[in-house]
Amino acid sequence: MKNIKLILMVFSFLALSGCSIEDVESNNILLEENVITDESTAQNVLNRIYNSGLRNAAYGKGIGGMSGGGIVVELTLAGTEAKPISDRYTSFIPFSTNNVLNDEPILKSLYTDMYYNINLSNYFIELVGKGDANVSETRKNELLAEARFFRALSHFNLLKVFGEFYDLDSNLGIVVSTKPVKSDTAHPRNSVSESYNIILSDLQFASEHAPSGREHFYVTATVARAFLAKVQLYMGNYNQAATNAMAVINNADGYVLESAYNDVFSDRWGPETLLASYVNMLSEGSQAHRFSLNDLAPSDSFVALADAQDGIVGNGSNDYASGYDPRFSFGYYLDESSPNGLIRKYPYAVNASDGSGNAIKILRMSEVYLIYAEAEARRSGGSLIDALDALNTIRNRVPGIAPKSLTDKATLLEDIRNEKMLELYYETGEAWFDLVRYDRLGDINISSIKPSVTSSSKLIFPIPNEALLGNELLVPNP
Helix, strand or coil: CCCCCCCCCCCECCCCCCCCCCCCCCECCCCCCCCCCCHHHHHHHHHHHHHHHHCCCCCCCCHHHCCCCCCHHHHHHHCCCEEECCCCCCCHHHHHCCCCCCCCHHHHHHHHHHHHHHHHHHHHHHHHHCCCCCCCHHHHHHHHHHHHHHHHHHHHHHHHHHCCCCCCCCCCCCCCCCCCCCCCCCCCCCCHHHHHHHHHHHHHHHHHHCCCCCCCCCCCHHHHHHHHHHHHHHHCCHHHHHHHHHHHHCCCCCCCCCCCHHHHHCCCCCCCEEEECCCCHHHHHHHCCCCCCCCEEECHHHHHHHHHCCCCCCCCCCCCCCCCCHHHHHHHCCECCECCCCCCCCCCCCCHHHCCCCCCEEEEHHHHHHHHHHHHHHCCCCCHHHHHHHHHHHHCCCCCCCCCCCCCHHHHHHHHHHHHHHHHCCCCCHHHHHHHHHHHCCCCCHHHHCCCCCCHHHHCCCCCHHHHHHCCCCCCCC
8 A cells, every 4th residue: 555545533623613614623633742753753644634635525535524525526517517417416406507505515515624634734834844853954845845735725725616716806815724723713814815825835835845756646846836837827827827837748757648538547646647646445445535426417518519529510429429529428428337427537446345446636737738728828928829739739639639720819718718628527627617717807708608607706606604603704705
């Protein structure tokens, strides 16, 4: 078994009512002064940060039963990728109709899980930062870089879902936490700019100090730089996003595009995967990452988009096997033995006796190419030809579809948005956030694409009721 393994523990949490939900205190983990005494004990705690940072309500089942399936499904339904074929989950309809209320359990799980990881990271950063690990300065910074990466990732997830991430002038950011919670104290929301500044600071540190040359369920300097490019794209810092994305594309750390799309999913931690959680159901049992997908069907608009990619509209077969973009067919092909969708993007069995389990690919190299393409197209003085080349690098590995040609900037940007949907559907919900960003930038009218998004208030999700009850300073979303 690899070094990152699930350590079964009993976690004590502050009650969710009567106190701030952001104050998810890491009891029995880092409250004792002698928890971190050397590199080995520091690594044990860092393993827990990995587990709570990559296996949670954002990306799938968390540790200690903290959450069930991740919000990936709901974000997919909020956008235009899919429609539910089952109503067995109560969150499906509210998200697919963009009518989400603040009592949705998945929102509460996400909010709690992210602040749990942030607080655990904060304890680690405090103790390692003051020298408790007794390691060299270089090694100390490597440890801190990994923890700061996860603090940034959790803050970013919160900001995307609960904050007006698309407006740097907005006061509706998130409650940013950079110190361990040691008392029940109410905190106001930080502005969007303040929230981003903390995220950027952590990712910059991680990109400068994280280790390199590691398996792809670990954070590296290249992984941190890739996320830095993504955050900068969201912020509209297109010059920096393009620069960092290109540096990742040219990395010497072993991250490269797979030559065939299907191969991306045959290896949970293959060369294209920048980061995915480590899973081993045989040793971890029911605590392992059990993400499996069979409750969604492609939306009509997504079917039409995939059908058009071969240049012949209307030739797609009813079982999705032919006449479509092969990436779409790869995921959605319906066979007699398995009549539900997404058979092969999450191919591993989800019973403990099998010894496998699925890992959501939190970031892939293909997305970095598309981050570069969009940032290069949007930045002042950017090259549309270079942006198009990056887009076509992704398309060129897909048999039967032609490269895109350049007509104008607006068309190129729409091609990039559609390419991300075709490439990343049902992975992290990125298509939903692209819809929001493109609408706010004036490139599209989101309500014409998803009519149930009837107002700008539906572009972010409501803060959980428990959080509002426990923190009198927390301003709710409109």
